[in-house]
Amino acid sequence: MDRNSPHRRRLILSLSALAMATVVGAAHAADPVKVGVLIPGSKSDKGWMESGYTGLQQAEKEFGGKIKVQMIENINYADMEQALTNLASKNDLVIGIGGQTQAAVFKVAKRFPNKKFSIVGGNQGESAPNIAGYDVKQAQIAYVAGAAAAMLSKNGAVSYVGGMEIPSIVNAGKEFGNGARAINPQIKYVENYTGDFDNVSKSKEATLAAIAQGADVHYHILNLGLRGMEQAAKEKGTHIIGSYTDRCGSDPLYVAYSITGVGYQVHYAIAQTVAGAWKPGYKAFGLAMGPEASDMTICGASAEQKAKLQQIKKDIMDGKIKVLEG
Template sequence: MINRRTLIASLSVVSLLLATGSAFAQDPLTVGILIPGSKSDKGWMESGFDGLTAAQAKYGDQIVVQMIENISNADMEQALTQLASQNALVIGVGGQTQADVLKVAPRFPDVKFSIVGGNAGVEVANVAGYDVKQAEIAFVAGAAAAMLSETGAVSYVGGLEIPSIVNAGTEFGNGARYINPDIKYFESYTGDFDDVAKSKEATLAAIAQGADIHYHILNLGLRGMEQAAKESGTHIIGSYSNYCGTDPLYLAYSITGVGYQVQYAIDEAVAGTWVAGYKPFGLAMGADASDMIVCDPTPEMTEKLTEIMEDIKSGKITVLEG
């Protein structure tokens, strides 16, 4: 027979076990994400936000997210410092965050930092740089543009004139000439991913010289390209995500897996398999990471673009880094 003293002792042990069990329950992963532009830009930033949204749906209360968006380059270091002081994983969406991540990360050695759009210059012990390899898919986009063009002229507008954006522009032109050696190609840079007026001006200048298919690496500046294309009856190959069927201005989309890489960083951190260092994505990582989608292709076009992507993966076609 259990006496009162034994019962009280037993209940005390159960209470202690319950308390200990709750103490050892896994805390949620705290994630800070910096989206320098607008999360509704129909471009890089929106793709990154879509990846974050997908991760939140996947993990629920296993992760807690703090997001900062729409900040200037001058405020980036302060924003990253704020996120790093409150989170276990910090994600910078865009190569423009890399310089400031590399400044901030050494001050927070226990925090993991992932740069979506990072490059081989990442050599800090707690920083991972995910290279979307935009130049690869830009070559394929150039090939698609040449196939879609009715005038034999195509254009590219980039934002900041930095190596990865310039390399993508170069390879877009190379891809177009791969299909049509005589194609006219117009390339320009606005100096700002978000400047609507300058991107419209650059696109109109190319249109005046015959360009009817336009490609870009822009954020909100894409609105200017859209205005120019709509006014002139020309068309756009979009970047980052597949929105086929949503806007007749767009005939195709290059997939650059920005959202995929945001999810990748969170997946790795949740699983405890996150590692620092440079990691290339691109075509070798599959269609979620990099792909070319033509909204209404001919069978011949699909076959040729697939062949080009396989030749890039095999090294038969070589492209610039970035």
């Protein structure tokens, strides 16, 4: 073929265009998924927020260059909508860590219909085509934690301190009491709410009040407010059942841990998005999703204690023990 022929020139141009399209397509395929994460509290609170942050770190380690993360931390309730708007304008997936982000997520998601939103701690009810709500089922594991607390209490009295007095937190408190009474029908149960997940002085005051009534094992749904519970327990020689992550052996103040897979759900949202399998709608996690999603550990548990907890978890999953939503 004549190198100067029109046909040859067209062939070269066609091949060049194909090569360029291939390069552009490969570059496009390699673009990372942009993930925006709102952590309303502190990522080092030993609780919900830290668990969520740990899940984010695990996702970054696993997916490497496949994702690019923007995180906003320590945001007041009044500023959540603005923070979420910032994240939604720059990212493909926005994750709100905590049910307290839900109202703001639903407002912002309407303005960004082509962006994906996941709420870790989302409740069943309101829905939108670009929002996934992941229910941690705190009430389930709170029931199991109540049973563990009753097994561990020497005084026959246990307590619970919750932050905001919203349905999911109140329901968890009720089920903690129910679980304790399942082991010891005569147990004394003290329940308090501070109105703030992060208020250290209020949670200390609430814990001291419970200790004054005999409580020697405490459970919580708090963020930084947990520091106040720790202070009270140390001063009075009582103990705490921790939440979200198993840290047995790290602090003698803690005698057990409930695992509530906040980080597991953060990782799940990112993994589903990377795989192109992300779906909107309500999804229940809890005990049915396995020990990474929900579990209970007594530090140094006896065989009898382990067997009792295992049976309780099975009975909840089988529906023999019915617990509240949340």
